[in-house]
């Protein structure tokens with residue numbers, strides 16, 4: 001089924017400053033009838049976006065890029081894409097630096113209990129359905145560059161005094177891993193148990209006590225598992241088990 005996407009050569013377009021690389025890649029997708037395989041990277045973003053419409057602080061010193069993955073539209077498990085991207089980021093960073101990061105369900109990369117990066121997956125319905133995976137990783141950001149309201153929450157490889165990878169090599173490794181998961185392993189059709197196990201093994205969420213807010217309701221419980229559909233399994237204090245696909249989880 002992915003034979004039509006066998007030519008996946010991507011060039012990286014480098015921009016000094018932009019609003020959001022996810023927005024830039026969407027403009028490219030809307031401008032063509034052809035499958036878009038490309039990467040756009042910016043040194044800073046003025047309107048970096050995160051999940052739930054939040055701002056993603058994007059000063060100089062971070063790596064900000066978006067990658068496009070044309071889809072057939074017949075994929076069964078698109079929500080799994082965010083976790084696959086988290087796994088690709090965590091594995092690639094470990095291979096290039098030796099630093100083991102964790103995946104906080106559904107889309108954050110954590111190091112030593114603080115946010116090191118985030119992933120924003122968006123589906124674009126252009127001439128072809130295309131997934132846009134936007135990734136932000138705090139590489140060289142220093143403590144003094146972080147606004148006071150974020151100092152308890154975010155960190156960077158420089159702050160943690162860890163090795164900093166070559167940025168081009170990191171983009172390449174993450175993109176190749178995601179290509180492998182999506183087009184070769186076809187994990188959006190059939191999730192493989194070994195991939196789910198790798199995500200569980202890097203999970204920052206399993207075993208954590210959380211509050212889950214949906215509409216006006218707040219549930220309290222423990223994240224007991226990450227399922228093979230990309231959902232988080234929340235075991236409530238009364239023993240009821242809920243599968244969560246999106247929404248707000250706070251620890």
Ligand code: BTN
Nearest residue numbers: 020048049050051118119134136
């Ligand atoms: C989150 O923290 O909720 C996700 C953050 C995703 C940030 C990346 S940086 C590159 C791309 N462009 C954006 O505007 N967002 C993503």
